[in-house]
Amino acid sequence: MTMRSRDAQTILRHWREAVPNDRLAHLVKDATRALVRALQVRLAEHKVSFGHWAFLRILWERDGLTQRELSNLAGVMEPTTFTALKAMERLGYVLRRRVNGDRKKVYIFLTPKGRLLKRELVPLAEAVNAIAVRGIKPADVNTTREVLLAIIGNLAQDELERDLPMPSTRALKHVGSARRRKRA
Amino acid sequence: MTMRSRDAQTILRHWREAVPNDRLAHLVKDATRALVRALQVRLAEHKVSFGHWAFLRILWERDGLTQRELSNLAGVMEPTTFTALKAMERLGYVLRRRVNGDRKKVYIFLTPKGRLLKRELVPLAEAVNAIAVRGIKPADVNTTREVLLAIIGNLAQDELERDLPMPSTRALKHVGSARRRKRA
DNA sequence: GCTAGTATCTTAGATATCTAAGATTATGCC
DNA sequence: GGCATAATCTTAGATATCTAAGATACTAGC
Numbered sequence: 001m002t003m004r005s006r007d008a009q010t011i012l013r014h015w016r017e018a019v020p021n022d023r024l025a026h027l028v029k030d031a032t033r034a035l036v037r038a039l040q041v042r043l044a045e046h047k048v049s050f051g052h053w054a055f056l057r058i059l060w061e062r063d064g065l066t067q068r069e070l071s072n073l074a075g076v077m078e079p080t081t082f083t084a085l086k087a088m089e090r091l092g093y094v095l096r097r098r099v100n101g102d103r104k105k106v107y108i109f110l111t112p113k114g115r116l117l118k119r120e121l122v123p124l125a126e127a128v129n130a131i132a133v134r135g136i137k138p139a140d141v142n143t144t145r146e147v148l149l150a151i152i153g154n155l156a157q158d159e160l161e162r163d164l165p166m167p168s169t170r171a172l173k174h175v176g177s178a179r180r181r182k183r184a
Numbered sequence: 185m186t187m188r189s190r191d192a193q194t195i196l197r198h199w200r201e202a203v204p205n206d207r208l209a210h211l212v213k214d215a216t217r218a219l220v221r222a223l224q225v226r227l228a229e230h231k232v233s234f235g236h237w238a239f240l241r242i243l244w245e246r247d248g249l250t251q252r253e254l255s256n257l258a259g260v261m262e263p264t265t266f267t268a269l270k271a272m273e274r275l276g277y278v279l280r281r282r283v284n285g286d287r288k289k290v291y292i293f294l295t296p297k298g299r300l301l302k303r304e305l306v307p308l309a310e311a312v313n314a315i316a317v318r319g320i321k322p323a324d325v326n327t328t329r330e331v332l333l334a335i336i337g338n339l340a341q342d343e344l345e346r347d348l349p350m351p352s353t354r355a356l357k358h359v360g361s362a363r364r365r366k367r368a
Numbered sequence: 369g370c371t372a373g374t375a376t377c378t379t380a381g382a383t384a385t386c387t388a389a390g391a392t393t394a395t396g397c398c
Numbered sequence: 399g400g401c402a403t404a405a406t407c408t409t410a411g412a413t414a415t416c417t418a419a420g421a422t423a424c425t426a427g428c
Contacts, residue, residue, distance in 0.1 A: 023313075024219075024313055024316065024317065024325070024328075024329070025216075025219040025220070025223060025309070025312065025313065025316070026238070027329060027332050027333070028212060028215050028216050028219055028332060029216045029219070029220065030259050030332075030336055031212050031216075031332040031335050031336055032209075032212050032213045032215075032216040033259065033415095034335065034336045034339040034340065035208075035209040035212055035213070035335070035339065036209070036213065037339075037343075037416095038339050038342065038343070039209060040416095041346075049383070049384090050383085050384080051383065051384055051385085054210070066406080066407095067406080067407065068405080068406060068407080075213075075214050075217065076384090076385070076386090077385075077386060077387080078406080078407070078408085079385085079386075079387085079407095079408080079409080079410095080384070080385055080386075081407095082407070082408065082409090083383095083384085083385090084384085102393075102394070102405090102406085103392085103393060103394085104392070104393045104394065104405060104406040104407065105393095105405090105406065105407085106406080106407065125209070128209065128339075129208055129209065131338055131339060131342045132208065132209070132335045132338055132339055133208070133335065133338070134338050135334065135338070136331055136334050136335070136338075140327050140330070140331050141208070141331060143324050143327045143328065143331070144208075144327065144328045144331040144332070145208070145211060146324070147320055147324050147325060147327070147328040148211050148212060148214075148215040148328070149211070150319065150320050151215050151218065151219070151316045151317065151320070152214055152215055152218045154315055154316055154317070154318050154319070154320075155218040155219065155221075155222050155312075155315060155316055156218065158222065158315045159221075159222070162225075217385095221386095224386095233413070233414090234413085234414080235413065235414055235415085250376080250377095251376075251377065252375080252376060252377080260414090260415070260416090261415075261416060261417080262376080262377070262378085263377095263378075263379080263380095263415085263416075263417085264414070264415055264416075265377095266377070266378065266379090267413095267414085267415090268414085286375090286376085286423080286424065287422090287423060287424085288375060288376045288377070288422070288423045288424065289375090289376065289377085289423095290376080290377065
């Protein structure tokens with residue numbers, strides 16, 4: 001299958017030739033795909049799925065978090081988290097436990113097995129990152145970081161504004177209690 | 185459901201606080217999610233799915249392309265294209281036709297209905313883009329573009345190198361005939 | 369002109385993600 | 399204390415994507 005290699009080439013040529021102003025989204029998406037794929041193939045060699053990586057990563061820093069908290073940190077919705085953690089539990093990477101106190105919450109703990117993956121997997125992510133930014137000026141990478149953050153911020157802000165029934169500036173102060181506008 | 189708004193806030197805080205060096209991938213992915221979601225909600229108001237957008241976009245520029253060509257241009261694999269175009273055919277946006285000549289190929293043509301969507305949908309993408317880059321220096325946006333392109337290029341290059349049985353520099357010249365290494 | 373290989377589309381099945389809504393537990397107000 | 403509301407997890411079902419492999423049509427070399 002020659003396909004994927006040719007694809008990469010084609011995509012690149014495509015972008016180099018014409019990048020109209022309103023295709024930043026497409027470009028960012030292609031970059032994500034490239035990054036994700038690079039990490040994915042490496043993780044696969046260690047039998048870890050990309051979907052689990054995001055949670056492992058957070059848990060290595062600190063476990064005993066709830067699913068809700070993990071969702072927020074990973075930036076995904078709860079069903080995604082739920083499914084991933086169930087699978088990870090089956091694989092023996094984590095334990096899911098309700099503790100005394102708020103019995104709604106499910107706390108997630110790494111098993112030794114899950115913890116051991118860290119030493120194995122983190123280098124893979126570092127390798128992908130190193131490859132990705134090879135030959136790019138660090139200052140430009142930083143600029144990119146800032147720009148992406150600003151974009152995320154702008155869109156989050158916009159989403160809030162679209163949510164508010166009364167689109168006044170003052171209303172933004174009360175963001176914490178904002179309610180989603182129901183969409184068709 | 186207050187969730188999504190809080191999520192956005194949480195994600196942002198998260199990123200502003202600590203962006204370790206090897207999480208560029210995560211950041212790019214979050215940006216993609218934000219951009220995609222912004223466009224998605226707008227497209228949904230016009231009953232168009234995000235998955236179809238990418239193909240419409242290409243077809244508005246030029247139709248009569250094959251599925252293979254569309255896949256390459258959209259940067260997705262063929263089953264994705266196939267599924268999307270089948271759905272779009274059902275919706276009456278495109279026709280799929282084999283023509284005399286190479287009867288393997290399926291050529292895609294916009295219907296008038298599909299063509300009319302352009303005027304309706306392009307402004308949505310432009311709006312999202314405008315919101316996304318609001319307040320960001322155009323020069324920085326350009327830098328970001330360049331960096332993302334370079335990243336895509338670096339990773340494409342790396343993928344090729346991983347594919348080649350003999351990882352020599354010279355081998356890269358023969359990229360066109362490169363064969364995928366079989367992965368476990 | 370047959371056969372082997374290649375190109376293209378298609379099918380099948382997996383993964384990652386989402387929204388919407390259901391179930392359970394906690395909280396707060398009367 | 400009991401009911402309404404909120405928080406959290408869970409289920410259900412949809413979408414977008416992928417890989418692997420099957421089916422069909424073309425091409426080239428003998």
